[in-house]
Amino acid sequence: MCADTPEYKNTLTLPETDFPMRAGLPKREPAWLERWEKIGVYDRLREKTGRKPFTLHDGPPYANGHLHIGHALNKTIKDMIVRSHQMMGFDARYVPGWDCHGLPIEWKIEEQYRKKGKNKDEVNVVDFRQECRKFAEGWIDIQREEFKRLGITGNWADPYVTMDYHAERVIAEEFMKFLMNGTLYQGSKPVMWSPVEKTALAEAEVEYHDKESFTIWVKFKVAEPADADLAGAMVVIWTTTPWTMPSNKAVVYGEDISYGLYEITGTPDECWANVGDKYLLADNLAGDVMARARLEEGQWTRVRDVPTSELEGLALTHPLYGAEGSNGEWDDLRDFRAAEFVTDTEGTGFVHCAPSHGMEEYELYRDLGMLEQVITYNVMDDGGFRADLPFFGGSYILSRKGGEGDANKKIIDKLVEVGGLLARGKIKHSYPHSWRSKAPVIYRNTPQWFAAVDKAVGDGQDEMGTTIRERALNSIDQLVKWWPQSGRNRLYSMIEARPDWVLSRQRAWGVPLTCxxxxxxxxxxxxxxxxxxxxxxxxxxxxxxxxxxxxxxxxxxxxxxxxxxxxxxxxxVYDVLDVWFDSGSTHAFVLRDREDGTEDGIADVYMEGTDQHRGWFHSSMLQACGTLGRAPYRNVVTHGFTLDEKGNKMSKSLGNTIVPEAVVKQYGADILRLWVAQTDYTADQRIGPEILKGVADGYRRLRNTLRFMLGNLNEFEAAEAVDPADMPELERLVLHRLAELDAIVRKGYSEFNFQGVFQAIFNFATVDLSSFYFDIRKDTLYCDAATSADRRAARTVLDILFHRLTTWLAPILPFTMEEVWLERFPGDDSSVHLVDFPDTPSEWADEALAAKWAGIRQVRRVVTAALEIQRREKVIGASLEAAPVVHVADADVLKALKSVNFADICITSAVQLTGDSSPAEAFRMPESEGVGVVFEKADGEKCQRCWKILPDVGSHAHEGTCGRCSTALG
Known part of the structure; x- marks a missing residue:
């Protein structure tokens, strides 16, 4: 829409705006951050009275390194939740926090000591803790600025920090509630233990990696046979942890497994079996065991069935029984009984039991009341055997760097020496490792402090149950909404099956167990x-x-x-609390104690990654159920992990990591935020150069839509506005779509569905607006007289659109929407983030009008497609050169088309509408049955101002213009 002659071009009302096509976000975003801080946006929002509080409680990141892409995803989702609820009329509070105690920081300080040749144990513990505190403080300052750069709003001036004195006080008080309510106890049971870090670990502090382990088949001799043919027979066990053999106290079998007695009839040259040996094995596994022992078919025979009733009452001897130099260490008979956890899917059908190093064995003998007979203390905190253990004292399960130690080899060699080994090998399997030192962990029996999850909590808060487990399970189903719902199932199953909570760690940097x-x-x-x-x-x-x-x-x-x-x-007691107890207690000193907390100490939302079902969601639930009697949250929102473009886990070694800082420098924070909004964060999501390029392209399309609005709203005043009731149908159709969209946006934000919100807004902006409404109304906006009713109506709708699109998108694109807002409403105190989503009148919704226009738009698509063919074939250069004949079979649709200016809708100079049958040469589309378009060129001359080809051009006061343009020129 542009005039051919200079004098007429100057009479058009063309868009005017300084809003640039190129965003330049990396350079411009810091200025908006400074502006928000200067005018105190977050604090000014808190001054708004009469609002219902809405609190997202921040799961604290750990203060020990630069942000990774997972941090950016997490904090951006949180920010969208907070901003959107604020703009929906809540007092949306967000206090960022940091986790500061624990092994990762302590480990960093120890590494520094080792480089300097210092021994941590020789340093005053308070001095050591002060160095840990200083390290955490430094990273808090760095991470705070990195988070703010992403546009994250919140109380950055007064965050919560778990190492603040008040926080340490409350963590200790929360622990002492367990002390006082009777759930705290000291017990000795197998826990995951890091020999490298010399401390117990929680499940959430463990990750699984492939590990090559020794595997051995070991002989336990039957000591008290019930039948003569079992005399001297050997029960064979299989284990991937040879280092547990010195701590063996029993062997167990499966009640429903089929067992047999097998005799060796021949052997190869290299074999640890002897002719005449008799072995008890599960029938399903006997062949595999013989093959592992290098025995071939024909070198062994099955003698008979051995029913499990015959196994009852047998006792076994340890393979090191009577070994010279053993000092009687292994001369007690080994217990032999049935256990439910034994299977015949791998191994031998028998399981060796070292209850000090395995939970199933521990629980079996605990329930039998036999722990005192079977618990050993052979393994020290550094993973070495006690010095006085015969043969193996002073050997280590792991090397000091976490690799293979010398214990397994010494044990295997000794078993070979005494004839206790049938076979050996290696196996590659998934094995728990400390996620900090990356070294393998072991199960080790050690005195620890526990919170009992099945003991009645003596606090009288029994609405959700009497025990921590009951309260947690009932809270999950009765008090909490889960987004997505699968989060409920994950946490429920974990808490349903979990053991007592190990609260203690044998470290220095943390809140001590104050008892x-x-x-x-x-x-x-x-x-x-x-x-x-x-x-x-x-x-x-x-x-x-x-x-x-x-x-x-x-x-x-x-x-x-x-x-x-x-x-x-x-x-x-000098043990320190598990850091998950620290973060699990944050509800007490953040939600309960702060002025910007909550009245009841309960958060509206906890939002973290799916790994926090075993981490923060889990520990917060257990901790609160022990002190509050219920869950500390009402909603739990969960996001997945971030992968590269090919779906691979990000790894520095693979070189496929995406660093938030790099994305911000190249594209700007809003592009990274837009990536978050466009992805289904509830599942694992992908990111990479090509994906980010696509996000940036979509952003540019949206920016063009906003720029069009700004340009055509230049100098718009409220007095120009037209009442919706007096608007043309096309404008009222846009208002109807806004009414629909308002409901979608509010519901989406309320349900944390940012992908749904953005997709709905983006489709509306690019399809309904740019490709339809704006395309049609350009002519009216540019060429009509400034006072024309249609132009005023269109500008009124643009103003309405502006207020909704900028606010609806502000939680997702805070920088860009601030730029758009200030383009219209500059001022020292102006900010889109200080306003709410506008209320949308219910009377804007008009289903009948929408149905009518659905038919009109369907016919328009056929006309547009027909004209595109003519344009491709160079019959016409622009759609205004056409005056198509449109055949419409449906009488109601035809009536609708005649009730509007369908030529303007199609952006043609004229159009003929008819109910006659379409001729054979008419253009048709399969999805638009009953519609045919016959191309005709427009009659008349081209208006030099609006470019329409009309018969009346040249017959008006202004030369070369149509009647509408001549009138506009006055």
Whole structure:
């Protein structure tokens, strides 16, 4: 739409805006960040009164490194939740936080020590903790700026930090609630243990990698046979952990497994079996075991069935029984009984039991009341065997760097020497590793502090149940909404099957377990733990003033026990709390204690990655159920992991990582945010150069839509606005679509469905607006007189669109929408982020009008397609050169077409509408039955101002113009 002659071109009302086509986001976004901080956007939003609070509680990232793409995804989703709810009328609060205690930071300081030749154990513990604190503080400052650069809104001036003195006080108080309500106990059971880091680990601190392990088939001799042919027979076990053999106390079998007695009749040259040996094996596995022993068919025979009733009452001897130099270490008979966990799918059908190093074995003998007979303490905290263990004392399961130690080889060699081995090999399997040191972990029996999940909590908060497990499971189903719902199933199954919570870690950097045990008492004694509210209060007050370091100061025990107790009678516990207890307690010192917290200490939303079903979602649930009696959240939103473009896990070694900082430098933070909005974050999502390029292309299309609006709203004033009731149908159709979209946007944001929200807005902006409404109304906006009713109506709709699109998109694209907003409403205090989504009148919805126009748009598509063919064949250069004849069989649709200016809708100079049957040469589309288009050129001359070809051009006051343009010229 452009005039041919200069004088007429100057009479058009063309778009005027300084809004650039090129965004230049990387350079321009920092200025908007400075502006928001200067005008105090977040604080000004808090000043809005009468709003219902909405609180997203931040799952704290760990303060020990630059942000990765997972951080960017996570914080951006949170930001979209907070911003959208604020603009829907809530007081949406967001207090960012950091996790600061724990092994990752401690490990970094230890690494620094090792490089300097220093020994951590020789450093004063308070000095060491201060170095850990300083390290965390440095990374908090770095990460804060990196998060802010992504456009994340929140109370950055006053975040929560788990190492703040008040936080350490509350964490200790929350622990002491477990102390006082009877769920805390000290027990000795197998826990995942890192020999390299010398501490117990939680499941959430473990990752699984392939590991090559030794595997051995070991002979246990029958000591007390029921039948003569079992005398001297050997039960064969299989294990991938040879290092557990010195701690063996039993062998178990399966009640429903078919067993047989097998005799060796011949052997090859290299074999640890002897002719005449008799082995007890599961029938399903016997052939495989013989093959592992290098025995061939014909070198062994099955003697008979051995029913499990015959196995009852047998006892076995350890393969090191009576070994010279063993000092009787393994001379006790081994227990032999049935167990439910034994299968005949791999191994031998028999399982060797070292209850100190396996949970199933531990639970079996715990339930039998036999733990005292079967628990050993052979493995030290560094993964080495106790010094006085015969043959193996001082050997290590792992090397000091986490590789294979010398223990397995020594044990295998000794078993060969005493004739206890039938076969050996290696196996590659998935094995738990510490996610910090990357070294393998072991199961090790060690005294630890636990929270009992199945013991009645003595606090009287029994609405959700009497035990932590009951409260958690009932909270999951009765109090929490899950987005997606699969999150419910994941957490429910984990809590349903989980053991007691291991609270203690044998480290230095953390909140200590603030409790005392009585000297000489047993953990099972009623007075073993000191439970005194006055002692607890003194600890809490000291932590508030001095932080948890005061627990380690000289004289701390005497200070906290006070005059009521003799310090010599009590032992001070120096283990530190599992960091998941720290983060699980954050609801208490963030939601409960802060002015910008919540009245009931419950968050509206927790939002993290799917790995947090075993991490923060899980620990927060357990912790709160032990202290609040219920879940600390009402909604749980979960996102998946970020992969590269090919669907591979990101890895520095593969060189396929995407660093947020690099994306921001190349494209700007809004492009990274738009990637988040366009992806289904509930599943694993992909990112890479080509994907980001596609996101940027979509952004440019959206930016062009916004630029068109801005250009055509130049100098728009409220007095120009037209009442919707007086608008043409096309404008009322757009308002109807806005009414529909308003519902979609609000529902989508309420349900955290950003992909649905953006897709709906983007399709509306590019299809309904740019390709339809704007395309049609360009002529009216550019060529009509400034006072014409149609032009005023169109500008009114553009104003309505502006207010909705900018606010609806502000949570997703905060920088760009601020730019768009300030283009129209400049000012020191102006910001799109200070306004709400506009209310959309219900009377805008007009289903009858929408149905009518659905038919009109369907016919328009046929006309447009027919004209495109003529354009491709160079019959015409533009659609205004056409005056097609449109045949429409449906009388109602034809009537609708005649009720509007269908030529303007099709952007042609004229159109003929007829109900006559389409001639054979008419253009048709399969999906538009009953519609045919016959191409005709427009009659008349070309208007030099609007370019329409009309019969009346040249017959008006202004030369070379049509009647509409001549009138507009006055």
């Amino acid at each position: 005392f045990t009585k000297k000489g008492a047993l953990p099972t004694d009623a007075d073993y733990l000191l439970r005194d509210p006055a002692v607890n209060a003194r600890i809490a007050e000291a932590f508030e003033a001095e932080g948890a370091d005061c627990w380690y100061e000289d004289g701390a025990k005497e200070r906290f026990l006070g005059a009521d107790y003799n310090a010599d009678d009590w032992i001070q």
